[in-house]
Amino acid sequence: MQKAPRMARALAGALAAAALAGSAIQASADPVEGVDLVVNNEITLTTRAPAPAHLDGALPEVMSGWLFREDATRAMQMDDFDNPAMVFADMGRDLWGTTDGAEGKSCASCHGNIEEMRGVRAHMPRISPAGDDLWSMENFVNNCRTTRMGAEAWGWDSNEMMNMTAALSLQSRGLPVDVAIDGPAAPWWEKGREIYYTRFGQLELACSNCHQDHFGDMIRADHLSQGQINGFPVYRLKTAGLVSIHNRFKGCVRDTRAETFKPGSAEFRALELYVASRGQGLSVEGVSVRP
Amino acid sequence: MRRIATLCAPAAVSAAAITTALTILAPPVLAETAPAAIAWQDGAIAAPLTDSPGDAGRGAELMATRPLGNCVACHEIAALPAASFQGNIGPALEGAATRYSEAQLRGIIVNAKNTFDGSMMPAFYKTDGFIRPGDAYTGKAAPADLPPILDAQQVEDVLAFLMTMK
Numbered sequence: 001m002q003k004a005p006r007m008a009r010a011l012a013g014a015l016a017a018a019a020l021a022g023s024a025i026q027a028s029a030d031p032v033e034g035v036d037l038v039v040n041n042e043i044t045l046t047t048r049a050p051a052p053a054h055l056d057g058a059l060p061e062v063m064s065g066w067l068f069r070e071d072a073t074r075a076m077q078m079d080d081f082d083n084p085a086m087v088f089a090d091m092g093r094d095l096w097g098t099t100d101g102a103e104g105k106s107c108a109s110c111h112g113n114i115e116e117m118r119g120v121r122a123h124m125p126r127i128s129p130a131g132d133d134l135w136s137m138e139n140f141v142n143n144c145r146t147t148r149m150g151a152e153a154w155g156w157d158s159n160e161m162m163n164m165t166a167a168l169s170l171q172s173r174g175l176p177v178d179v180a181i182d183g184p185a186a187p188w189w190e191k192g193r194e195i196y197y198t199r200f201g202q203l204e205l206a207c208s209n210c211h212q213d214h215f216g217d218m219i220r221a222d223h224l225s226q227g228q229i230n231g232f233p234v235y236r237l238k239t240a241g242l243v244s245i246h247n248r249f250k251g252c253v254r255d256t257r258a259e260t261f262k263p264g265s266a267e268f269r270a271l272e273l274y275v276a277s278r279g280q281g282l283s284v285e286g287v288s289v290r291p
Numbered sequence: 292m293r294r295i296a297t298l299c300a301p302a303a304v305s306a307a308a309i310t311t312a313l314t315i316l317a318p319p320v321l322a323e324t325a326p327a328a329i330a331w332q333d334g335a336i337a338a339p340l341t342d343s344p345g346d347a348g349r350g351a352e353l354m355a356t357r358p359l360g361n362c363v364a365c366h367e368i369a370a371l372p373a374a375s376f377q378g379n380i381g382p383a384l385e386g387a388a389t390r391y392s393e394a395q396l397r398g399i400i401v402n403a404k405n406t407f408d409g410s411m412m413p414a415f416y417k418t419d420g421f422i423r424p425g426d427a428y429t430g431k432a433a434p435a436d437l438p439p440i441l442d443a444q445q446v447e448d449v450l451a452f453l454m455t456m457k
Binding site for chain 2: 198199200201202203204205209213214217218219220221250253254255256257258259260
């Protein structure tokens with residue numbers, strides 16, 4: 001019952017933001033100051049945190065991508081009725097309770113309410129249960145589907161998977177990002193760091209060129225953020241749909257005129273761990289809104 | 292090359308006729324310096340990369356066009372007000388020709404890393420030495436004979452426009 005007005009308001013919001021985009025050309029070259037991200041007038045999210053020690057001074061402070069967006073886009077994320085991503089998170093929640101596969105089970109059959117998943121997103125990615133791999137949340141979801149439900153794995157960027165990761169992320173909204181980077185995760189983290197600083201492609205650009213050396217600056221029409229992933233999956237107004245972490249990485253690598261890595265690849269999982277660790281202390285934002 | 296293509300396009304003429312036409316009408320085949328053959332002096336390149344002088348008008352267009360120069364992605368260029376969304380990663384290019392000689396500017400366009408150590412500015416006339424080079428913006432692997440982002444004539448065109456920025 002609640003979905004129809006939500007969809008309509010989300011659409012109206014998207015149109016308003018699109019109309020604004022044209023006029024807001026020479027945006028300020030800095031993140032917005034003096035504003036708090038309070039969702040539904042009740043949940044205050046941490047959008048600035050002290051840089052973690054493992055960054056060795058690479059960033060003065062860590063900042064959510066939310067601070068770099070225009071007023072209208074930021075506002076959409078402050079009320080779940082205006083946030084177009086919530087429609088998809090609702091669909092993910094429905095999938096949580098839907099039986100699928102040979103065993104006749106749903107996620108809820110084993111885990112109970114989806115609220116039981118609070119905290120999970122804050123620690124992703126992490127070492128697999130067998131201890132020999134690094135898993136993103138997508139891997140955990142597919143592991144349950146194939147080994148426990150007798151169901152088919154979902155594609156990394158399928159609607160089902162993104163709706164599910166949106167619903168799961170929302171359960172951790174407000175908790176600080178806190179990924180383990182030591183022990184068996186350490187080699188993954190090192191690998192991710194190496195990728196972060198590699199100048200890929202014919203344009204010879206590393207993640208750090210844009211998101212460490214130039215956050216706050218404009219690259220053509222884009223206001224560069226620190227490239228944090230605490231708000232993922234995000235809803236993009238431009239494509240009117242959710243975008244996964246790895247798909248965003250892929251787009252950024254492609255834009256350096258490079259051969260990209262595949263979503264779900266070991267390289268992108270390692271990079272995900274490293275980038276998550278750069279946002280240690282920021283709140284999981286559930287599902288954020290981007291232009 | 293452009294000239295030859297235009298000549299051939301309109302009609303189906305015999306190969307012999309084209310050869311004759313070219314011998315009579317077209318200028319001699321343009322000499323072009325390949326990226327590997329460039330003579331550098333401290334980040335500068337004194338000799339033009341082609342025999343035909345750069346065209347500032349075409350250069351201005353290249354500098355504002357995304358898959359090509361797209362210099363405005365990173366630089367403000369006040370002389371190109373029609374190019375919206377100018378970036379501010381690098382310095383504004385007003386007065387560039389007062390700060391650098393023509394040879395230095397040619398070197399900066401070809402490979403700015405020879406002038407500014409570790410620069411973020413891409414090399415526009417370079418074809419190898421990349422990590423996971425792609426086929427333009429497709430995300431796929433580059434072809435074996437990856438072309439430079441700008442061809443030799445386009446470098447000279449961009450340079451011609453930069454030289455107007457006094």
